[in-house]
Amino acid sequence: MSKRIKKNKDGTKKNLDNHLAPKFDYPSEVSLYFGxxxxxxxxxxxxxIDASKSFSMEQDGSSPLSCVCEEKFAILRTYLKNEMHSLPQPVMLEYKKPLRGMKQKKHGENHVGLEIIGVSSAAAEALAIxxxxxxxxxEGYENxxxxxxxxxxxxxxxxxxxxLHNYVRKNISSMPTELQKLVKQDVFNLTRNTREEWSKWxxxxxxxxxxxxxxxxNHLKEALEFIETLGFPYHISSNLIGNPKFCSHIIFEITTETNSGPQxxxxxYRYERISKRAGLKKETPALGLSVFYKPIKNKSKLRPLPKAKYCLIQVGFAAKLKVLNVIELxxxxxIAVAYSIFKDKLSSQILSAENLKVSHxxxxxxxxxxxxxxxxRDINTRVQETIPxxxxxxHLKSLK
Structure with missing residues (x-):
């Protein structure tokens, strides 16, 4: 039985057209290639803001990781109000930050938000990263x-x-006064802190x-397998815990090396734990990522993204690990390519390719x-060729 497609009041199929940004920039173009x-x-x-108050938490400020709960409530409210839950999942959004109503960004910096809502697979973390x-x-960032x-x-x-509470109870009497104050405010401050003089605790x-x-x-293991395939150097940082009142699963930071140290x-991070509080009927997987950078000047003029003539299909987990490297290449x-790293069944991927009317x-x-x-593989003649x-x-550019 085919799944019924929900429609707007005028009978048209629901999509994101009414919510698309009026102007695109380079981050928008990059994100479009990835879906x-x-x-x-x-x-x-x-x-x-009112809904986020019960999730607020005293933090010691030692970590630059900022988990703004009211921002995620606004994202989920937008998702729900515009019935994006009735669209094919996951819904993947890119937008400019800060959100209206938030503190303004630093002069000369660009902020970009990426959201993947409706999928629990660790492939979401890999795709966002x-x-x-x-x-x-x-934008010229290296290392x-x-x-x-x-x-x-x-x-x-x-x-x-x-x-953590048990550990603090046994050791708090030997902690410095300032550290005692921090852990009394929030026990997780002990884990977040990276001050060398407190390393004993x-x-x-x-x-x-x-x-x-x-x-x-298993979720972490799968995410690390993707990251290793992407080729990014990484290390486990136990002090990255965000706000455990609404964050869950994987939390990550991307840094670049500068003369003054890592930037x-x-x-x-994931934030599905607040989805029901935001009005969704069930806990809905949600991942958010923020990028902040200083843009390079004198870039070439943006051109519309070409329509995808090709559809990438993967079979098996080993193949899925390779997908993002191919898309980036x-x-x-x-070259725009349709794909879905979140689909496992070959039949559903082929059906999507047929509906898109791709050539290969x-x-x-x-x-x-x-x-x-x-x-x-040529979708009409079924002639296929193996290519490094x-x-x-x-090879694709040589095809007519």
């Missing part, structure tokens, strides 16, 4: 490095918090990664993944 839809910047309203790094690399941690699901966080404190449930541990250029060559399929299976190759991945862009 994001650039939308008008949402507005934070009083209801978002790949897109952010592509935006940054196009990007990823810091990552997981606080897991609700059960993982509760176990972590319980053990912070190094021995419980780590969130030690209390992950099997589900949360934060992006951060992201083709993006650099200005790009196939990656277990064999191709191991050989770093792809199969290019690094030569794919040249």
């Amino acid at each position: 994001f839809s650039p939308i008008k910047t949402p507005t934070i309203k009083k209801e978002d 790949r897109t952010a790094c592509s935006i940054l690399e196009d 990007l490095e990823l810091r990552i941690n997981s606080i897991g699901d609700k059960d993982s966080i509760l176990a972590f918090e319980k053990n 912070t190094d021995g404190a419980p780590k969130s990664i030690s209390f992950l449930t099997d589900h949360s541990r 934060l250029v992006a951060h992201g 083709l993006r650099k060559a200005k 399929l790009i196939l990656i299976g277990q064999k191709e993944a191991l050989e770093d190759a792809v199969v290019v 991945a690094e030569k794919l862009a040249y």
Whole structure:
């Protein structure tokens, strides 16, 4: 039985056309290649601020990671109000920050928000990270490095918090007065803190990664497999825990090396735990990422994104790991490709390709993944050819 497509009052199919940003820029163009839809910047309203108050938390300010709860309430309200939950999931949004109603950004900086709503797969983290790094690399940022941690699901966080309280209870009498004050404000401040003089207490404190449930541990494992395939250097940072009142699973930061040390250029986290409070009927997976950078001047004029003539299809997890590298390779060559890293069934991917009326399929299976190759198949004649991945862009441009 086919799934009924919800329609607007005028009978047209629901889509994001009414919410698209009136003007695109370079980050918008990059995000379009990866499947994001650039939308008008949402507005934070009083209801978002009121809803976020119960999730506020005293932080010691030692971490640049800022988890703005009212921002995520505004995103989820926009998602719900505009019935984006009735669209094919996940919904992937790109918008300019700060949101209307938030503190203004620093002069000369650009802020970009990326949201992936409606999918729990760790491929979402990989896709967001790949897109952010592509935006940054196009802006001239080099030596990007990823810091990552997981606080897991609700059960993982509760176990972590319980053990953290036990640790503090046993050791608080020996802590410096300032540190005592911080952990009394919020026990998680002990984990967040990176001051060297307090390492005697912070190094021995419980780590969130030690209390992950099997589900949360598998989620982290899958995310790291994607990140390793992307080729980004990374390390586990136990002090990255964000706001455990509404964050969950993976929390990450992207930094670049400067003369004065590492500079934060992006951060992201999951926030599905507030989705029901935002009005959704059930807990809905949601991932947000913020990118901040100083743009390069004198860029070439933007051109409309070409219509996708090709559809990339992957079969098996090993092939799925390779997808984002292929998309990035083709993006650099200005070749748009339809794909869905979140679909596993071959039949559903082929059906999507048929509906898009593409001319060729790009196939990656277990064999191709191991050989770093792809199969290019003419959708009409069924003639196909195996091509090394690094030569794919040249091959596609040679097709008529």
